[in-house]
Amino acid sequence: MTNYLDFERPLAEIEGKAEELRAMARANEEMDIETEAAALDKKARELLVDLYSKLTPWRKCQVARHPQRPHCRDYIAALFTEYTPLAGDRNFADDHAVMGGLARFEDQPVVVIGHEKGHDTKSRILHNFGMARPEGYRKAVRLMELADKFGLPVITLVDTAGAYPGKGAEERGQSEAIARSTEKCLQIGVPLISIIIGEGGSGGAVAFATADRVAMLEHSIYSVISPEGCASILWKDAEKMREAAEALRLTAQDLAELGVNDRVIPEPMGGAHRDPQAAIKAVGAALGGMLAELEGKSAKKLIKDRRKKFLDLGSKGLAA
Amino acid sequence: MNWITNYVRPRINSIFSRRDTPENLWTKCDDCGTMLFHRELSENLNVCTSCGHHMAITPRNRFEALFDGGIFTEIDVPEPTTDPLHFRDQKRYPDRLKAAQRSTGEKEAMLVAEGEMGRTPIVAAAQDFSFMGGSMGMYVGNAIVAAAERAVRLKRPLILFSAAGGARMQEGILSLMQMPRTTVAVQMLKEANLPYIVVLTHPTTGGVTASYAMLGDVQIAEPNALICFAGPRVIEQTLGEKLPDGFQRAEYLLDHGMLDRVTPRTEMRDELITITRMLMGQPPAVAGDLPAPDPAPEAQPPEQPDKAAAPKTAPKTTPETPAK
Numbered sequence: 001m002t003n004y005l006d007f008e009r010p011l012a013e014i015e016g017k018a019e020e021l022r023a024m025a026r027a028n029e030e031m032d033i034e035t036e037a038a039a040l041d042k043k044a045r046e047l048l049v050d051l052y053s054k055l056t057p058w059r060k061c062q063v064a065r066h067p068q069r070p071h072c073r074d075y076i077a078a079l080f081t082e083y084t085p086l087a088g089d090r091n092f093a094d095d096h097a098v099m100g101g102l103a104r105f106e107d108q109p110v111v112v113i114g115h116e117k118g119h120d121t122k123s124r125i126l127h128n129f130g131m132a133r134p135e136g137y138r139k140a141v142r143l144m145e146l147a148d149k150f151g152l153p154v155i156t157l158v159d160t161a162g163a164y165p166g167k168g169a170e171e172r173g174q175s176e177a178i179a180r181s182t183e184k185c186l187q188i189g190v191p192l193i194s195i196i197i198g199e200g201g202s203g204g205a206v207a208f209a210t211a212d213r214v215a216m217l218e219h220s221i222y223s224v225i226s227p228e229g230c231a232s233i234l235w236k237d238a239e240k241m242r243e244a245a246e247a248l249r250l251t252a253q254d255l256a257e258l259g260v261n262d263r264v265i266p267e268p269m270g271g272a273h274r275d276p277q278a279a280i281k282a283v284g285a286a287l288g289g290m291l292a293e294l295e296g297k298s299a300k301k302l303i304k305d306r307r308k309k310f311l312d313l314g315s316k317g318l319a320a
Numbered sequence: 321m322n323w324i325t326n327y328v329r330p331r332i333n334s335i336f337s338r339r340d341t342p343e344n345l346w347t348k349c350d351d352c353g354t355m356l357f358h359r360e361l362s363e364n365l366n367v368c369t370s371c372g373h374h375m376a377i378t379p380r381n382r383f384e385a386l387f388d389g390g391i392f393t394e395i396d397v398p399e400p401t402t403d404p405l406h407f408r409d410q411k412r413y414p415d416r417l418k419a420a421q422r423s424t425g426e427k428e429a430m431l432v433a434e435g436e437m438g439r440t441p442i443v444a445a446a447q448d449f450s451f452m453g454g455s456m457g458m459y460v461g462n463a464i465v466a467a468a469e470r471a472v473r474l475k476r477p478l479i480l481f482s483a484a485g486g487a488r489m490q491e492g493i494l495s496l497m498q499m500p501r502t503t504v505a506v507q508m509l510k511e512a513n514l515p516y517i518v519v520l521t522h523p524t525t526g527g528v529t530a531s532y533a534m535l536g537d538v539q540i541a542e543p544n545a546l547i548c549f550a551g552p553r554v555i556e557q558t559l560g561e562k563l564p565d566g567f568q569r570a571e572y573l574l575d576h577g578m579l580d581r582v583t584p585r586t587e588m589r590d591e592l593i594t595i596t597r598m599l600m601g602q603p604p605a606v607a608g609d610l611p612a613p614d615p616a617p618e619a620q621p622p623e624q625p626d627k628a629a630a631p632k633t634a635p636k637t638t639p640e641t642p643a644k
Contacts, residue, residue, distance in 0.1 A: 163530075165550030165558050170568060173578050175529035175549035182503050183535060202487075203499060203530040203549070210500040224487045224496040224527070234409035234489060248492045249405050258404075260493050307504045311465065314400075314458055314497035 002274075005062045011051065014044040048270045055219065057245035057254075061227055063219040064198045065161075068273040070280055071130075072099060072114035072157045075197065078280045079287070080105055080112060086146075088139060092172060095136030097128045097164070100143050105155065106288060111147035113140050113208060114157030117198070130199075131164035134177035137207050141177075141184045148188040153291060156194045156208040161226065162201035181207035186307055189299025193290045195283060196220045196252075196261070197272075212306050213290040214260065216252035217279065218267040222260065223250035259313060263290075349373055365585045374522065374542050374585055378424070379431035379446035382481060386444060386589055392435035395443070397428070397466050400458035405492050413490040420452045429454050429484070430463035434470060437479075438593035438605045443471040446481040449523070454484035456528050457491040461498035464532055468505035477515035477596045482533040486526020495527070502532040510537075515599040517592065520547050520570070520579070538595055540581045540588070541570035547578075 004012040018040035021033045055063065063069070076083050080103035087094040100113035115132065118124035140156075147154045163174055185192060185208070194211035200222030209222075216222060225233075227245035232238040249255070252264045265286045272279035294302070346355045351373035361368070365385055366375040384390040407413040421427065429451040434443045445467040447454045454460075464480070471478040487495040509516045518536030520529075523546035530549055541547060548568040556563060566572045570582045583591050593605050 163549060165554045167555060167559065167563060167567070170548055170550065170555065171576050173534075173576075176534040176578060178530040178549070179499075179503070179532075179534040182500055182531060183507070186500065186503055186507060202496060203527050206496060206499045206527075207530075210503075222493060222496075224492055225489055230489050243409070247405070247407050247409060248489070250493065255493055258493060260497065307507070310497065310500040311504050314461060314491075314494040314501060 003066065003068050005059070005066065007059055007062070008051065011044060011047050014040055014047065018044065052270055056242070057221075057248070057251050058227060058242040060219050060251050061199075061221050061241075061245055063271045063273075064221045066271060066273045067119075068276075069198055070272055070276040071119060072116040072159055072197070074276060075157055075280055075283060076103065076112055076114070078277070079284045080110075081107075083112070086139075086143060089135040089142060091135070091138060093133075093135045095128075095133050095139060096126050097130055097132040097160070098136035098139055100140065102152075105291070108153070108291070110153045110155055111143050112155045112157070113143055114197075115160040115204075115208075117159060128164060130160045131162060132160065132204060133164050133166065133169040134172045134174050137163075137177035137181040140181050140208060144181075144184045144188050144192075147190050151190055153191040153193065153294070154188065155287065156192070156211065158194060158196045158200050158205045158209050158222075159198035160201045160204045161199055163204035163207075175203075178203045178207045182210050185210035186310070187303065189303055191291060191294035191297070191302060192306065193287065193294070195265070195287065196222050197283065201226065210306075210310060212294055212302060212309070213262050215263045215265055215283075215286050215290065216255065216261045217265050217272060217283070218252055219271050220252055221250045222252075222255055223248050347375075350375060367585050372543065372584065374544065376449055376483075376522070377585070378450065379426075379448050379481070382446050383431065383433050383435075383444065386437055386479075386592075387433070387435040388437060388439065392433040392444075395432040395434055395466055395470050397430070397432060397459065397463045400462060403490070404458075404494060405490070407490040407492065409490075416452065416490065424448060424451045426451055428459040428463070429457075430460045432463050432467045432470070434474065434476070437589065437596070440593055440596050440600070440602065440605070441474065441476050442479055442596060443467050443474065443476050444479045444481070447483045447521075447528075449483040449485075449521075452488065453486075454482075454528075455486060455488035455495070456484055456498050456502075456531075457488035457495045458498065460484075460488075461501045464502045465505045468508045471514055472508050472512045475512070475514065477517065477600060478509055479517045479519065479592060479596070480532065480536070481519045481521055482524040482528055483521045484524060484526070484528040484533075486528055499527050499531040503535065506532055506535045515596055517595065519588065519592075521545050523547070525549070525551055537599070538581075539579045540583050540591070541573065541579050542585055542588070543570055543582055545570045547573055 018037050021037045025031045025033045083101060083103040085101040097115060099116045103110060103112050115130040116127045117130035118127040144154055163178060192211040193213045194209040196216040198220055202224055227241040228238045230244040230248060231240035252261060255261050256264050263286060265282050268275035268278040345358050347358055347361055348355055349368040352371035354370040356369060366377045383392050403413045426448055429448045430445055432445045445463060467478055506516055516536050517538045518533055520533060520541040524533050525548050529547060546568055547570060552563055552568060573579045574582050597605055
């Protein structure tokens with residue numbers, strides 16, 4: 001069952017009709033519906049191409065948050081072998097909003113870290129909808145230190161609405177944990193690659209995405225604040241999220257222009273959720289490419305270049 | 321309409337309203353409501369003389385109280401492009417900027433200066449909450465990088481007074497990128513083994529807390545300052561419950577191990593002198609050894625970036641060994 005977004009309603013109708021026809025044909029073998037169904041398929045395909053070729057920033061937010069979009073665990077399962085989860089921050093708890101551990105990417109040992117949102121009610125609650133608490137960031141710091149010590153590249157998969165705004169999270173130093181994670185990203189002498197696979201929500205995303213290479217999936221977003229949050233503060237009306245999404249310039253394409261991400265990874269037509277395997281494959285190819293770009297760089301050079309990249313980024317603001 | 325409504329009532333009202341709005345002479349404490357004589361309040365660094373409530377203080381006034389004789393030299397901050405995203409909400413971003421510049425008389429939300437504090441040479445940066453909520457955009461990022469670079473060049477500690485609602489939304493992702501950028505600035509200081517002391521003032525929240533404001537070697541807060549990542553309103557909405565008294569206030573953070581100290585503004589200067597001198601391996605400050613307060617010059621030209629060490633106002637013979 002595809003989960004349709006509000007703007008996909010006309011598409012849902014056509015695809016529903018085609019599906020209905022085929023169901024009828026299955027029940028009654030004498031019926032010949034193929035030409036009609038094929039025509040509907042063609043129409044649906046055209047509509048899909050039309051819709052997705054000009055997604056507004058707000059619609060991109062909706063696609064980036066699509067519940068059926070492949071999540072961190074799907075990428076890890078498909079792209080990595082020998083994935084060995086490592087848990088805990090050695091202080092307080094293990095945060096399930098952040099998953100990570102040792103794994104092999106094309107036989108090369110790496111450390112992989114990512115936000116996991118969950119895929120059904122039970123797992124969403126377990127993973128706290130991908131919103132990490134301080135323990136999640138402290139686990140990431142620990143894993144980055146491990147990678148640094150043993151010379152393993154770090155790959156982060158970013159997909160979070162933001163760090164969790166909770167009482168306990170605040171008491172245990174949410175802001176300090178995020179700051180330390182960003183700081184650690186800038187200190188490790190191993191390649192650090194970040195891929196924004198869905199939502200890159202503010203500081204909770206920066207803590208993982210302060211990387212040598214940042215890639216974004218075609219319909220992913222990366223922003224200082226959610227469009228809803230921005231709308232409620234600046235427009236005093238959360239319903240103005242479309243305007244806010246437009247103004248914030250949060251799409252992968254806009255951010256590539258500003259130099260925030262180094263590459264945009266194309267998604268299958270209709271978004272990653274329509275063909276997760278194709279999306280995962282594209283991410284794997286991009287990841288291989290980015291790792292190759294960084295191969296052979298010394299620890300010193302990696303750190304120096306990474307710092308320079310972020311010092312230069314947003315020092316002037318680019319001609320937009 | 322009669323003689324009473326036309327004449328007597330306005331007269332009576334004006335007598336009472338005059339008492340309510342004292343026009344520069346008196347300020348009402350936000351907390352206890354005591355009327356405070358303006359000069360007395362500013363002499364007490366905007367701390368209520370009756371209840372000790374800390375009211376906002378501008379970076380300029382703070383620096384006048386922090387540096388010896390109120391003398392400091394502003395450090396030039398490279399200017400970023402204005403409004404790179406052409407951001408427009410209900411107002412245009414450049415209009416919001418201009419309004420903030422008019423109301424504060426400052427260029428942007430952070431002031432950076434060098435000078436001496438108890439004859440201890442320092443670089444200081446202070447954020448201005450009255451300027452668009454002190455928000456961190458490219459200018460604030462540039463200011464922190466400039467402060468760190470200057471401190472490293474002069475081999476001086478950096479003292480940073482934070483006050484901000486968070487990142488400046490009108491600069492979108494470019495404001496978010498100030499989080500890693502300012503973290504690089506902090507790393508410059510750490511690698512040069514120079515103290516980086518953060519004084520968190522009311523309020524310090526969001527992306528500012530989650531970057532340079534939480535990475536100090538020593539973390540001091542002013543009493544009752546709100547310090548958090550997500551604000552109390554956001555948390556109340558998420559959890560749907562009331563938060564405990566004093567939640568996310570300086571004393572609460574101190575109790576939860578997130579700060580080194582909570583220090584009243586009136587004692588802050590002495591404490592900063594004590595701490596920086598110890599961290600810089602300098603002998604204790606001698607009481608009474610401070611130079612007589614000179615009248616602060618109106619405006620000083622920003623110093624050339626390559627000009628050597630001490631500002632021109634420094635005394636020629638410094639009793640202690642200079643910092644390494």
